[in-house]
Structure formats: structure tokens, C-alpha cells
Amino acid sequence: MRKISEATRRRLVEIAQILSQTEEKRITSVQLEALTGWTSASIRKDISAIEYSGGVSNGYDVSSLLDAICKALGIARDEQDSKDRGISHKCCIVGLGKLGTALLENSIFYDTAYSIIAGFDANVNRTEILSASFPLYPASKMSQVIPEQKIEYAILTVPNESAKAMAERLASCGIKGIVNYTSVMLSLPKEIAVENVSPVTAMNNLSAKISLG
Amino acid sequence: MRKISEATRRRLVEIAQILSQTEEKRITSVQLEALTGWTSASIRKDISAIEYSGGVSNGYDVSSLLDAICKALGIARDEQDSKDRGISHKCCIVGLGKLGTALLENSIFYDTAYSIIAGFDANVNRTEILSASFPLYPASKMSQVIPEQKIEYAILTVPNESAKAMAERLASCGIKGIVNYTSVMLSLPKEIAVENVSPVTAMNNLSAKISLG
DNA sequence: CGGTGTGAATGCTTTCACAGCC
DNA sequence: GGCTGTGAAAGCATTCACACCG
Numbered sequence: 001m002r003k004i005s006e007a008t009r010r011r012l013v014e015i016a017q018i019l020s021q022t023e024e025k026r027i028t029s030v031q032l033e034a035l036t037g038w039t040s041a042s043i044r045k046d047i048s049a050i051e052y053s054g055g056v057s058n059g060y061d062v063s064s065l066l067d068a069i070c071k072a073l074g075i076a077r078d079e080q081d082s083k084d085r086g087i088s089h090k091c092c093i094v095g096l097g098k099l100g101t102a103l104l105e106n107s108i109f110y111d112t113a114y115s116i117i118a119g120f121d122a123n124v125n126r127t128e129i130l131s132a133s134f135p136l137y138p139a140s141k142m143s144q145v146i147p148e149q150k151i152e153y154a155i156l157t158v159p160n161e162s163a164k165a166m167a168e169r170l171a172s173c174g175i176k177g178i179v180n181y182t183s184v185m186l187s188l189p190k191e192i193a194v195e196n197v198s199p200v201t202a203m204n205n206l207s208a209k210i211s212l213g
Numbered sequence: 214m215r216k217i218s219e220a221t222r223r224r225l226v227e228i229a230q231i232l233s234q235t236e237e238k239r240i241t242s243v244q245l246e247a248l249t250g251w252t253s254a255s256i257r258k259d260i261s262a263i264e265y266s267g268g269v270s271n272g273y274d275v276s277s278l279l280d281a282i283c284k285a286l287g288i289a290r291d292e293q294d295s296k297d298r299g300i301s302h303k304c305c306i307v308g309l310g311k312l313g314t315a316l317l318e319n320s321i322f323y324d325t326a327y328s329i330i331a332g333f334d335a336n337v338n339r340t341e342i343l344s345a346s347f348p349l350y351p352a353s354k355m356s357q358v359i360p361e362q363k364i365e366y367a368i369l370t371v372p373n374e375s376a377k378a379m380a381e382r383l384a385s386c387g388i389k390g391i392v393n394y395t396s397v398m399l400s401l402p403k404e405i406a407v408e409n410v411s412p413v414t415a416m417n418n419l420s421a422k423i424s425l426g
Numbered sequence: 427c428g429g430t431g432t433g434a435a436t437g438c439t440t441t442c443a444c445a446g447c448c
Numbered sequence: 449g450g451c452t453g454t455g456a457a458a459g460c461a462t463t464c465a466c467a468c469c470g
Contacts, residue, residue, distance in 0.1 A: 007460095042463075045432085045462075204226045252440075257451095
């Protein structure tokens with residue numbers, strides 16, 4: 001069970017997302033191959049890495065497979081599941097510029113296990129003018145609010161210039177993971193997980209992928 | 214040279230991004246290890262996969278290493294370089310909701326090889342009301358504008374409900390890569406590259422990474 | 427049959443360790 | 449002395465192939 005490798009994990013996360021969007025009742029590894037591009041054998045191996053006995057003969061039961069994957073990866077399948085299992089990942093948005101406010105108004109985490117419960121910005125004006133369904137604080141309050149509210153994840157949408165400093169502050173506040181929308185590569189203690197999702201990084205990856213065939 | 218693996222490519226893209234943000238003149242593989250968390254041996258192997266002779270004895274020359282990586286991966290280091298080498302990646306934004314407009318006002322690709330030259334939305338009102346430094350079109354014009362303008366990449370910021378359909382349309386217009394901000398997993402012909410950067414996907418990855426240690 | 431689950435074989439990547447160089 | 453570059457070894461992951469099951 002502790003044998004879930006990086007590659008397998010990424011695939012399972014993606015498979016889980018596909019399953020949650022499928023309306024079929026059952027699905028086979030060959031269908032998943034068509035959907036994902038990975039070989040069916042590799043998908044079966046991935047699934048065998050988690051404890052799941054269901055898939056006998058005519059494919060997997062979508063719902064129970066999804067449950068099994070989510071359980072194995074420690075993620076919740078939706079809001080209900082997250083309540084049932086007592087998993088709730090509290091997040092905050094750091095940086096309330098154009099992008100940050102777009103995300104906070106978008107209710108992006110509707111019906112997921114994640115919920116945004118605070119926003120921060122260095123500019124006090126902004127935290128006072130903007131409004132959201134959760135409180136907004138000046139950045140100076142981070143070190144107080146984050147531990148107090150047990151916030152685990154941060155979505156970093158500050159300008160590049162402040163990215164490094166803010167990330168380090170988040171780290172020292174005990175944040176566990178950062179979704180990084182800036183194009184600055186963060187260097188943080190390795191127990192803090194970072195997921196880079198800046199458009200520039202994404203484009204570079206895309207572009208390199210294509211140009212190498 | 215065609216031996217650049219997926220893993221190596223991703224690391225090199227990240228290293229390139231770090232190099233472009235370093236103001237030091239030289240850097241060693243051990244320093245890169247500290248910054249990235251990957252072992253120095255693996256970094257040296259990665260670099261040896263591209264044609265680069267520079268790094269003798271006391272580390273690598275930041276600027277020439279960056280050049281070499283960019284050249285090997287087919288990406289441009291900045292706007293100037295992209296002009297010099299005649300590389301210019303034209304992009305469009307599909308979906309001008311909150312997120313889409315945040316991205317288009319943000320001049321996110323300032324001083325990169327990428328430039329956004331068109332925006333699309335299914336809602337004609339929106340394309341008429343909004344304004345940007347590039348033209349906005351109703352989605353019906355996609356199949357005309359994309360080939361005509363030789364647009365290679367799309368940033369997909371439509372609502373989840375329309376993601377699948379829009380992605381398929383983009384594919385049929387001959388787009389080469391999609392940066393996917395929706396949480397729908399796209400299944401497209403494998404010659405079309407997709408980079409998933411939705412907050413939900415990112416959080417799931419983060420969360421799985423942490424819970425598996 | 428059409429499908430899963432899984433040892434065995436193959437093919438990659440990463441790590442090790444050290445020669446060679448400044 | 450410190451660092452790169454690289455064969456050789458070790459460790460993983462993917463693919464193959466087939467027994468087994470409904």
C-alpha cells in the first residue's frame with residue numbers, strides 16, 4: 001500500500017476525476033485507456049496497487065472504484081463524502097488581484113472536499129473594499145489566522161515580485177501545500193507540497209512536449 | 214537527443230524557469246539540488262541529455278545553460294529570444310468569464326515567447342462589451358480565426374459544462390495544445406497536448422501527495 | 427467470450443562512484 | 449578542493465502474456 005508511486009498517484013488522481021464525471025455505471029480498463037491514453041495494463045496495475053477487489057470480469061463499478069481510489073489517496077470525492085469521512089481541507093487565497101478575485105467569486109470548489117475560508121492581501125484597502133462569502137484579512141494577519149483556523153492549503157495569486165516572500169511566510173505559518181499561480185519557482189522545505197499551475201509554466205511544458213514529439 | 218524523457222523534460226522546464234529568475238552568474242548542480250529537491254546526479258544527467266559542453270569544473274554558466282535548455286526543448290527564453298529565433302507561439306483564450314477576463318487583463322505573458330492574440334466566447338454580448346488589446350470573437354468564428362491566424366495554443370476557461378464540446382472544437386480547428394483551467398478531464402487525439410491546471414485537479418494532487426507522504 | 431489480476435521479462439531512470447578537469 | 453560527466457549497478461515502472469473468473 002505504501003507502494004503507490006508518483007506516476008501511479010498522478011494517474012489515479014486523473015482517473016478519479018474521470019470517474020466522477022462518468023455517468024455510466026461500469027467501466028473497463030480498455031475504456032479508460034481510450035479516455036486517458038495510458039495502456040490498459042498499466043491502469044490495471046495502478047488499480048491493483050490500491051486495495052480494491054471489485055473489478056471482476058466485466059469491468060469496474062464506477063462508484064465503488066472511485067470510492068476506493070479516493071480512500072487510498074486520502075482525498076474526498078465530494079462535499080458529502082468529505083463530511084461523512086470528516087475530511088475537510090481548508091484553503092485560503094493569498095493575493096487578491098484580478099486572478100485572486102476571479103477565483104474567489106467563482107466558487108471553484110463547489111461540491112468538493114475543499115473550501116476557501118479566508119483571503120489575504122498585502123494591501124489593506126483591497127481586503128476592505130472587496131467582499132466574499134468568507135473573511136478577508138491583511139497579510140499581516142496570516143501568521144495568526146492560518147494556525148488558528150487550521151488552514152492547510154494556500155492558493156498563491158500574488159504578483160511575481162512578492163511570490164517568494166509570501167510563500168516563505170506561508171511555509172512558516174505551517175501551511176501544508178501551495179497551488180502556485182505565479183511563474184516563480186518556489187523553493188520550500190520538502191514537506192510542503194507545491195503544485196505549479198502558472199500559465200507560463202503550463203505553456204512551456206506544452207510547448208516542450210510538442211516540440212519533442 | 215531524442216532521448217529526452219518525460220521526466221527529464223519536466224525537470225528541464227523547471228530548471229529553465231529557475232535559471233531565468235536567478236541573478237547569479239554561475240550555478241552548480243548542488244545548488245540546483247537545494248532549489249529543486251532533485252539529486253544533483255540526476256540534474257547532471259538531465260543536462261547531459263541536451264547538447265551542452267559548458268559546465269566545466271566550477272558549475273554552469275547560467276545564461277548559456279538556459280540558452281541550451283531552451284534550444285533543446287524548443288522553447289524561447291523571452292520575447293527578444295523568440296524574435297531572434299523566429300519562435301512565436303500564438304495563443305487564444307476560450308471562455309471570457311471571470312477567470313478568462315482576469316487572464317486577459319493580466320498581461321500574463323509579458324516578456325515571454327507567448328502572446329495572446331484572440332479571445333472567444335459563446336456569448337456574443339460578452340465579446341462586444343469586453344475590450345482587450347486583441348480582438349474578441351464569438352465562438353462561431355473559431356474555425357475561421359484559428360487556422361487563419363495560425364493560433365497554436367488555447368487557454369480554456371469556459372464553464373465545466375461546455376469544456377468537452379469546446380475542447381473538441383478546438384481540436385478540430387487544428388489547435389496544438391490546450392491549457393485546461395476547467396476541472397473536466399479532456400480526451401483528445403494524442404497529438405494534442407493538454408496541461409491540466411484547474412484548482413481542483415491541483416488540490417487533489419496536492420492532497421494525495423501529502424497524504425501518501 | 428470479454429474482462430481482470432499478476433508473475434515474469436523488458437526497458438527506463440535514478441543512484442552510485444569515480445576519473446578527469448579547472 | 450570542488451565540480452562535472454559518465455559508465456556500471458541498482459531500483460522502478462511498464463509491458464507482456466496468460467491463468468482464472470463471471
